[in-house]
Every structure is written in structure tokens, then in C-alpha cells.
Amino acid sequence: MRRIGLTGGIGSGKSTVAGMLVQRGAALIDTDAIARSLTLPGGRAMAPIAAQFGPDVVQADGALNRDRMRQIVFQDASAKRRLEGILHPLIGLACDHQAAQAEGHDVVVFDVPLLVESGRWRARVDRVLVVDATEATQSGRVMVRSGWSAEAVQAVIVQQASREARRAAADAVIFNEGLSLAQLDAEVDALWQQWVGAYAP
Incomplete structure (x- = not known):
């Protein structure tokens, strides 16, 4: 069994990517x-x-x-x-x-919003996948999805690790900016093929 740590800031699209990984056969553990x-x-x-x-x-x-x-x-x-x-x-x-x-399952995905902040997860997983987006995009998505004010979203963003810190901790980054769902799915598929193939004995 291989373990992938999945993380990303609020509104990055991390949950959407998690669902796409499950469609490819991964077991999902949602913290x-x-x-x-x-x-x-x-x-x-x-x-x-x-x-x-x-x-x-x-x-x-x-x-x-x-x-x-x-x-x-x-x-x-x-x-x-x-x-x-x-x-x-x-x-x-x-x-x-x-x-x-x-x-x-050959692959287990741990969906951990605070993976970088916790400092403990890097040792528990084989690879870290970060879903990234600009803060403006994060804010817009959460405001539409949850009805939060811009100030409320920003209060969450500043409590989370910076984009730079998450990217520095990543083995791979999906930049989920301006992608259609089909394009995002293609990015996930390419990474799945690479990583699952790398896991094969």
C-alpha cells in the first residue's frame, strides 16, 4: 500500500482532486x-x-x-x-x-488540509500532492460556495500555511487556476499514471 498526502488551501479544489483520485481506485481518508x-x-x-x-x-x-x-x-x-x-x-x-x-487498495490518499502546518504528516506518507490556486481565486470560490464574506475567507487563509510553504513541501503541484473540470481531470490522470506506475514492483 502506498500513501499519498493531499493538501491545499481553502478553495483550492483539493476535494475535487480527491474525488478524481478515488475514481481511479484510491481509498480516501478525509481528516x-x-x-x-x-x-x-x-x-x-x-x-x-x-x-x-x-x-x-x-x-x-x-x-x-x-x-x-x-x-x-x-x-x-x-x-x-x-x-x-x-x-x-x-x-x-x-x-x-x-x-x-x-x-x-494499492493507494491510500490522506486528505489533510493542514498537512504542512502539522509537521507530522511528511513522515507518514510516501508522496505529497499540493493543489494550488491564487488567493483571489480561493476567496472567490469559497464566497460562492459557502456564502462567506471576503474577510472571513481571508481570516482562514492567513491561518493556513502560505502557498510557498505548501509548494516547497510538495512532490507534485497541480495549479488549479483557469482549468475546466476536464483539464483538471487530465492533470490528475497524468500524475496518477506516473505515481502508480512508480509504485509497481
Whole structure:
């Protein structure tokens, strides 16, 4: 089994690329989806989060109040580190479990938005694929997709690794700027052929 780490800034098109890799036979492990499951009502992260940050980050149904949590971590870098200290070990355990369940696949893709920021993922994967786009394109896509203001998108972008840092960590970069879906799919296909062929014994 070969492991590919997939990352990119918000609005880069990373999730679209992930879907294209799955269409080619990869198993996908989505760390954002894992994080969401950990913060649903009854999720394993909710008790330690409530103990660390107080009851106002917990909704009436027991799920994480994401808007309130986002406000806290954007205003306080230490709060961000404390939240990550709770979530990252639990996400790591879930990733290991899901990878063990993907034994029938030759390729496993770990979709990790904060792959570069975490500092731990490089050693856990064989290759890193970065999906890149300009900040203006990122912002426009998220505003259309999620209805966020430009200021809200920019607040997320500045919390993430820079484009330069992500590109420096990459084994390959797909520059998803001005591409049709067909053109993006062709880029993914070319990389798949190169990397999966390289994995063959």
C-alpha cells in the first residue's frame, strides 16, 4: 500500500482532486470528515473540548459550536494549539484505523488540509500532492460556495500555511487556476499514471 498526502488551501479544489483520485481506485481518508465526526454529539473530542474551552463552545444538541470555536482560535493562537492538541491525536488514531481497513487498495490518499502546518504528516506518507490556486481565486470560490464574506475567507487563509510553504513541501503541484473540470481531470490522470506506475514492483 502506498500513501499519498493531499493538501491545499481553502478553495483550492483539493476535494475535487480527491474525488478524481478515488475514481481511479484510491481509498480516501478525509481528516476533515474525521474531525467533524469527533465533534458531533457524543463525539470523542467533545468532553475534552468542553473541559478546555467551556460550555459556550457546545451547542444544545451536544455538537461543537463551530462558529464560536472559529472565533476563539482566530483571536488566540494558544487556543488554536490547545484545540489541535485535543483533535490531532484522535484524528491520527482514526486515520490509522481507516488505513488498516483499506488493505485491498494499492493507494491510500490522506486528505489533510493542514498537512504542512502539522509537521507530522511528511513522515507518514510516501508522496505529497499540493493543489494550488491564487488567493483571489480561493476567496472567490469559497464566497460562492459557502456564502462567506471576503474577510472571513481571508481570516482562514492567513491561518493556513502560505502557498510557498505548501509548494516547497510538495512532490507534485497541480495549479488549479483557469482549468475546466476536464483539464483538471487530465492533470490528475497524468500524475496518477506516473505515481502508480512508480509504485509497481
